[in-house]
Amino acid sequence: MTAVSDPIIRVRGLVTRFGTHTVHDGLDLDVKQGEIIGVVGGSGTGKSVLLRAIVGLLEPDAGQIEVFGQSVRSTSDAEFRALRRRWGVMFQDGALFSSLTVRQNVEAPMREQLALPDDLRETLAGIKVRMVGLPENAMAKYPSELSGGMRKRAGFARAIAMDPEIVFLDEPTAGLDPIGAAAFDILIKQLQASLGLTVFLVTHDLDSLHAICDRIAVLADQKVLAVGTMDDMMQVDHPWVHEYFHGPRARAALSSAQREGAQ
Amino acid sequence: MTEPAAMPAKTIQSSTFDGTLTLSGRLLIDTLLQLEGRGGHAAAEPFHSIDITDLSQMDTAGAWFLIDQKMRAARHNIALEIRGASQAQAQLIATVEKNMPPKDAAAAKPLSIADRFEVYGRKVVRALRMTVELTSFLGQVIATLGGIIRHPSRLRLTSVVHHCQEIGVSAVPIVALMAFLIGVVLAFQGSAQLRQFGAEVFVVDLIAISILRELGILLTAIIVAGRSGSAFTASIGSMKMREEIDAMRTLGLDPVTILVVPRVLALMLMLPALGFIADISGLVGGALMSWIDMGVSPAVFQTRLVNNTDVWHFSVGMIKAPFFALIIGIIGCYEGMKVGGDAESLGRLTSASVVLSIFMVIVMDALFSVFFAVVGV
Incomplete structure (x- = not known):
């Protein structure tokens, strides 16, 4: 996937506040088409808030957010609906509708937005559920009957149900065991390649950053402090960034990533 | 695969010539229904190949359509060939083909009388069990x-x-x-x-x-x-x-x-x-x-x-x-x-x-x- 110079998501001068607490103050970020960008930052630095602002769940206090060159804030309802169809969001823990089965959850966006015949819709939902690696018998289960990892996979299936061009993933590997997390990383990478997705990944997982992210954006001090590849991150000398990418866990993740690269 | 700003017209064009279905435009979940009618027609007289060189976009649903055509053709003992797929498209088709749900999965059996009795029996047992649990509580x-x-x-x-x-x-x-x-x-x-x-x-x-x-x-x-x-x-x-x-x-x-x-x-x-x-x-x-x-x-x-x-x-x-x-x-x-x-x-x-x-x-x-x-x- 070759990256086009025009950014697919462009955030300029974003300001968000909750009461007197300023989360973002003049934040800028570009996401290129077809890349996997990892957004990291300490707790409370507004990673999820940034995600919510981009997908229009949260009204920022100032700043511009453009997705596909269209402003998210100043579009008409109809334009925004068309825009929204071109991205999918997976929330932490899946946020599946608890009254619907996995299959119905994945069908839900298609049911709302397209007039497809039932059998076609079911087949397409079945493909998506299998794509994310859920077993056949998970289709008819309710979210409460699934494990955390399966719920995340089902949430991912729902996010890609409409074949979006951008997928926003909020901590997809949090709370998974290392094997499950690694499998999820591979899944993201595979689907990104075969569906041509742009992935906006909010994560804490250093292994994910090493394994699948093309670029990393670090949020700190209410701004995007640094953007670049993993190698670039190692050179940044901001204390928090240095601690993050040179701490004991980072070294362990790095060495395991290098081992994998060597194989 | 992605267009900037303006969305182009959501259309798919197709033409059949000498057993070859040529598709051009956007083969997406939205445009698929325009083709579905032709798909039904194809069941009677299947194609030998599908040319997708001119497709500007294709998504999972589009890949499914191609595979579905292939499976229909296979029922007539024809090995359908998909031509002109770009590398990304070929990869998507392969991914979808690997994940096609088994054919019989969708059909749910209607309830027989015995099934209805079973449902009723389960309800009675559940009610009895609840009475016992409530008493023990x-x-x-x-x-x-x-x-x-x-x-x-x-x-x-x-x-x-x-x-x-x-x-x-x-x-x-x-x-x-x-x-x-x-x-x-x-x-x-x-x-x-x-x-x-x-x-x-x-x-x-x-x-x-x-x-x-x-x-x-x-x-x-x-x-x-x-x-x-x-x-x-x-x-x-x-x-x-x-x-x-x-x-x-x-x-x-x-x-x-x-x-x-x-x-x-x-x-x-x-x-x-x-x-x-x-x-x-x-x-x-x-x-x-x-x-x-x-x-x-x-x-x-x-x-x-x-x-x-x-x-x-x-x-x-x-x-x-x-x-x-x-x-x-x-x-x-x-x-x-x-x-x-x-x-x-x-x-x-x-x-x-x-x-x-x-x-x-x-x-x-x-x-x-x-x-x-x-x-x-």
């Missing part, structure tokens, strides 16, 4: 209460007082108003009937007996079941959902002692009190309406009430109150404990708790009627 609460009587220091007094406030004091206005209006209605309707026989004055007996013996406590119990029983289920259920109950158990705290007993105890103290308030309020309402409607002065009402109405009518009402309270409390807490991990079960069990406790209160009331008739009060 009742036993557990009574055993814990017994333990508290022997070791009073285990009682969470603050919690009991808090729940007395929530269940009792806060409910006084609604209970009093409800009983007052019931008294008014009884007086009004009763007098209209009794006037035909010139027996207006018996309206006092009618109001007194019906309110003191049945309606005062029964309607109070129904209001409390709706107000506090549902609150018990919702609060205990949400604690269960957030694993607070499990946390208590691991800390060596008994949820029955901490959550259930104070609620049940507060309810058993407060329901008789609320019932008493309802009795007074109902009599006041009845007296007022008798006065306005038939000129039965409050003094006459009082005299007739004291002389003609046995005090047992009041006692019967009051005796029932703690039993109703126990039913409401036990069912409310039991349903709360049954809440699972999902938000839906919380809502379902809260409404089930209210329905079941009101139903059980009325059943209990009927049993008491029989009992008091047999003992003759």
Whole structure:
């Protein structure tokens, strides 16, 4: 996937506040088409808030957010609906509708937005559920009957149900065991390649950053402090960034990533 | 694959020539239906190849369409060839092909008569099992209460007082108003009937007996079941959902002692009190309406009430109150404990708790009627 110079998501001068607490103050970020960008930052630095602002769940206090060159804030309802169809969001823990089965959850966006015949819709939902690696018998289960990892996979299936061009993933590997997390990383990478997705990944997982992210954006001090590849991150000398990418866990993740690269 | 800003027209063009289907434009989930008709036509006379060189976009649904055509052709023993796929498109087709759901997965079998019987049987068994569980929960609460009587220091007094406030004091206005209006209605309707026989004055007996013996406590119990029983289920259920109950158990705290007993105890103290308030309020309402409607002065009402109405009518009402309270409390807490991990079960069990406790209160009331008739009060 070759990256086009025009950014697919462009955030300029974003300001968000909750009461007197300023989360973002003049934040800028570009996401290129077809890349996997990892957004990291300490707790409370507004990673999820940034995600919510981009997908229009949260009204920022100032700043511009453009997705596909269209402003998210100043579009008409109809334009925004068309825009929204071109991205999918997976929330932490899946946020599946608890009254619907996995299959119905994945069908839900298609049911709302397209007039497809039932059998076609079911087949397409079945493909998506299998794509994310859920077993056949998970289709008819309710979210409460699934494990955390399966719920995340089902949430991912729902996010890609409409074949979006951008997928926003909020901590997809949090709370998974290392094997499950690694499998999820591979899944993201595979689907990104075969569906041509742009992935906006909010994560804490250093292994994910090493394994699948093309670029990393670090949020700190209410701004995007640094953007670049993993190698670039190692050179940044901001204390928090240095601690993050040179701490004991980072070294362990790095060495395991290098081992994998060597194989 | 992605266009900047403006979305191009959502169309797909296709042409058939010499057994080759040529597709151009956008083969997407939106445009697929334009082709579906042609797909059906193709079943009769399948293509030998599909040319997708000119496709600008293709998504999973598009890949599915191509694979579906391939499978249809295979049924006619034709090896359909897909030509001109870019590397990314070929990869997508391969991914989708690998994940095609098995053909028979979608068809759900209709229920046979035996299946229906089975569903019914399962429901009966579930109801029986629930009765057993409810009884065992009742036993557990009574055993814990017994333990508290022997070791009073285990009682969470603050919690009991808090729940007395929530269940009792806060409910006084609604209970009093409800009983007052019931008294008014009884007086009004009763007098209209009794006037035909010139027996207006018996309206006092009618109001007194019906309110003191049945309606005062029964309607109070129904209001409390709706107000506090549902609150018990919702609060205990949400604690269960957030694993607070499990946390208590691991800390060596008994949820029955901490959550259930104070609620049940507060309810058993407060329901008789609320019932008493309802009795007074109902009599006041009845007296007022008798006065306005038939000129039965409050003094006459009082005299007739004291002389003609046995005090047992009041006692019967009051005796029932703690039993109703126990039913409401036990069912409310039991349903709360049954809440699972999902938000839906919380809502379902809260409404089930209210329905079941009101139903059980009325059943209990009927049993008491029989009992008091047999003992003759």
